[in-house]
């Protein structure tokens with residue numbers, strides 16, 4: 001990388017790694033509840049033990065240090081800090097994250113702290129429907145203040161909400177995440193309150209003058225028109241308005257895109273605005289845009305011909321695709337120019353370049369890549385090696401795309417791969433592996449949860465020490 005301050009990192013999330021789900025004073029989260037209901041996750045797997053990071057964080061961070069990792073993005077579990085979501089603080093929980101952060105700092109690994117990665121306290125869901133109530137905004141702010149006060153002097157990068165677009169879409173439209181609802185109005189409500197919670201957190205952080213940076217992480221899948229038939233292009237525009245700008249514009253400009261609002265209005269859906277909302281949204285421009293990039297999407301009009309529907313049954317182990325209002329405006333089809341992963345996600349490194357350029361030209365904001373990686377079935381060989389050359393190829397091509405975008409003027413602060421260790425995939429159990437470190441467990445048994453370095457571990461170590469790819 002031409003930029004010598006570029007950060008080479010990797011990422012994870014609390015529910016996917018920690019375990020210790022019902023111990024050490026932690027309250028129940030909506031994912032503890034959701035994964036306990038049969039049929040909601042692959043083979044009914046849960047994060048109850050996950051990869052036991054809670055007890056093994058020293059071992060894992062030592063591996064990060066051995067790799068030379070410069071930053072580690074992890075999330076804090078809200079109910080571990082505030083078991084009910086507000087009120088009494090669980091000191092053991094607060095202490096745990098101090099220990100994790102101190103251990104990272106001991107090895108000069110920059111902690112990137114995600115405040116919310118989907119594990120809402122169940123109590124708030126029971127009390128008022130979680131994100132469906134405006135009350136969430138103040139409770140989220142109370143939680144953020146605890147984190148800023150406790151960790152703000154040590155942590156220089158905070159990520160507010162991880163993939164608000166995913167947890168609202170999967171939770172309130174596609175019935176794939178809690179609370180497993182398909183209702184456009186409820187989706188828009190929950191999303192609006194999440195927007196306010198995000199803005200309030202940013203505002204609070206800035207008022208505290210802690211000197212670091214804060215921003216949300218967005219799951220961006222750039223949209224391509226399936227053909228140059230203008231009705232496909234219009235469908236792609238609608239898809240962008242409704243599923244990209246609908247969040248990004250609010251984050252950066254504090255405004256919903258007009259065209260998305262017009263579509264919603266036509267469908268009888270409204271954003272539950274109250275006095276003061278707009279001012280709050282406009283007052284909270286993030287310092288960076290967190291970008292989680294996995295794939296691009298090819299879009300066509302439901303009224304044009306050609307194109308093959310994407311087979312969603314392979315997309316996550318849970319399968320089916322719920323009908324939504326979006327289907328009236330656009331549909332996703334396969335892209336015959338691109339390969340796909342075992343879970344039918346397109347593999348499109350150039351799409352990362354496209355994403356970075358589009359974000360840069362519409363928003364002119366620094367980007368921190370907070371996730372990118374390949375989920376695959378890795379095999380542990382009898383000599384304890386794991387030959388994941390496909391992951392190396394995948395990451396290498398994506399790094400080239402970042403370099404290219406930077407040469408075209410995009411400001412990229414750093415790159416966090418998903419993930420450092422193998423971990424629990426929300427809907428795909430433990431078989432879908434993303435890490436540089438293989439964790440020997442599966443859906444049936446936790447075994448001994450031993451850690452083994454994959455080939456990609458040694459490769460990324462080289463990348464970090466060279467500050468980029470070697471010229472080939």
Ligand code: BG6
Pocket residue numbers: 013016162163166219292316371375418424425426427428432
């Ligand atoms: C992102 C999430 O959407 O994608 C992660 O932030 C998640 O938590 C990752 O694990 C990969 O998704 P999946 O479904 O393959 O585990």
